[in-house]
Amino acid sequence: MTNLPETMLALILKHDGFSGRMDGPHIADAAEYIALETLPVPTPTAGQVLIKLRAASVNPSDLHFIKGEYGQPRVKGAAAGFEGCGDVVAGVDKLISKRVAFVAASAGAWAEYVIADAMTSIPLRSDISDEDGAAQIVNPLTAMAMVDIASKAGDSFVISAATSQLGKLMIGLAKDMGLNAIALVRRENAIAPLLAMGAAAVIVTTANSFRSDFETASRTLKPRVFLDSVCDQTSETVFTLMPNAARWVCYGKLSSEAPVLTQMGQFTFMGKQIEGFWLTNWMRNTPPAEQMRVIGEVQARFVDGRWKTDISARLKLNEVVDGLADALKLPDGKVIITP
Numbered sequence: 001m002t003n004l005p006e007t008m009l010a011l012i013l014k015h016d017g018f019s020g021r022m023d024g025p026h027i028a029d030a031a032e033y034i035a036l037e038t039l040p041v042p043t044p045t046a047g048q049v050l051i052k053l054r055a056a057s058v059n060p061s062d063l064h065f066i067k068g069e070y071g072q073p074r075v076k077g078a079a080a081g082f083e084g085c086g087d088v089v090a091g092v093d094k095l096i097s098k099r100v101a102f103v104a105a106s107a108g109a110w111a112e113y114v115i116a117d118a119m120t121s122i123p124l125r126s127d128i129s130d131e132d133g134a135a136q137i138v139n140p141l142t143a144m145a146m147v148d149i150a151s152k153a154g155d156s157f158v159i160s161a162a163t164s165q166l167g168k169l170m171i172g173l174a175k176d177m178g179l180n181a182i183a184l185v186r187r188e189n190a191i192a193p194l195l196a197m198g199a200a201a202v203i204v205t206t207a208n209s210f211r212s213d214f215e216t217a218s219r220t221l222k223p224r225v226f227l228d229s230v231c232d233q234t235s236e237t238v239f240t241l242m243p244n245a246a247r248w249v250c251y252g253k254l255s256s257e258a259p260v261l262t263q264m265g266q267f268t269f270m271g272k273q274i275e276g277f278w279l280t281n282w283m284r285n286t287p288p289a290e291q292m293r294v295i296g297e298v299q300a301r302f303v304d305g306r307w308k309t310d311i312s313a314r315l316k317l318n319e320v321v322d323g324l325a326d327a328l329k330l331p332d333g334k335v336i337i338t339p
């Protein structure tokens with residue numbers, strides 16, 4: 001490595017392993033989980049690259065992770081953060097000097113320098129901004145993969161937390177593919193923007209009329225797939241009101257409530273199923289050529305404006321511990337971290 005500093009600023013994990021809890025991504029005080037420290041700049045091993053960070057995103061998965069409730073254990077003292085964009089400064093030759101979108105090798109995106117596998121470092125077209133580049137992999141690939149699952153089961157599907165960035169990506173994609181997205185939201189002021197984006201119906205889960213509103217939409221549009229990142233008792237109600245052969249695809253846990261199954265006969269007599277989706281498994285199981293095709297489509301959608309990343313707040317690394325909890329309260333967008 002030449003011309004690289006020996007140390008860097010990083011937001012490190014304060015705890016090891018798993019918490020054994022499932023409280024959801026809410027953060028009251030980031031100082032409980034992370035601290036700003038100086039670490040040695042890491043050295044890439046075979047097949048890896050060292051990336052100088054331009055921007056990292058804060059996803060719900062990052063928040064579950066720092067709290068010890070994600071699909072992999074924390075390592076106390078290691079940097080937090082999964083996704084971002086930056087310039088390759090060492091490692092696999094063909095990527096040196098390229099600006100890439102990346103998912104950090106184990107974690108570590110919330111730092112001045114990050115290690116990522118070359119395989120999951122995607123060179124960015126010059127017409128993509130750093131902020132769009134920082135949210136180019138996790139949500140866009142998940143949106144493409146899950147709408148593909150839904151489209152194979154019928155022409156209508158249900159999305160919970162539809163105001164999320166991922167929800168909005170899926171609504172736009174559904175519209176372009178001629179599919180009916182039934183969007184579930186928890187606040188009324190989300191109805192108009194999501195209808196304008198192309199949702200076939202927007203239903204407010206907190207309204208008194210929620211049950212009958214959803215029954216009407218379900219009877220009319222016959223959705224067979226429920227893409228659910230909330231997974232609470234309301235989700236269970238939605239699932240029970242869906243038609244025969246409906247699949248409840250759980251891919252997030254935004255609510256801390258554990259749902260109770262109330263209609264076991266539906267599994268026997270209506271052929272309903274509950275399953276999960278995790279992008280990590282999709283990347284393991286999808287042939288590289290198909291992943292490259294999907295990545296190309298993702299970049300094209302950002303370049304021509306069909307997709308965009310809404311930003312709610314920007315924090316520098318040294319502002320995150322004090323500022324993250326308040327930044328996360330702002331609606332309708334991602335918090336972006338810069339060095």
Ligand SMILES: NC(=O)c1ccc[n+]([C@@H]2O[C@H](COP(=O)([O-])OP(=O)(O)OC[C@H]3O[C@@H](n4cnc5c(N)ncnc54)[C@H](OP(=O)(O)O)[C@@H]3O)[C@@H](O)[C@H]2O)c1
Nearest residue numbers: 060142161163164165166229251252253254255277278279
């Ligand atoms: N399985 C996978 O591979 C995978 C990949 C990517 C993302 N995900 C999951 O996808 C979900 C969305 O991610 P994102 O980055 O798009 O999120 P985001 O932009 O940060 O948005 C979070 C959204 O969640 C809503 N929300 C929070 N708590 C809620 C609750 N208890 N009930 C209903 N709505 C709630 C908020 O609604 P308001 O607007 O009303 O505040 C907000 O729209 C997350 O659960 C994430 O973990 C999973």
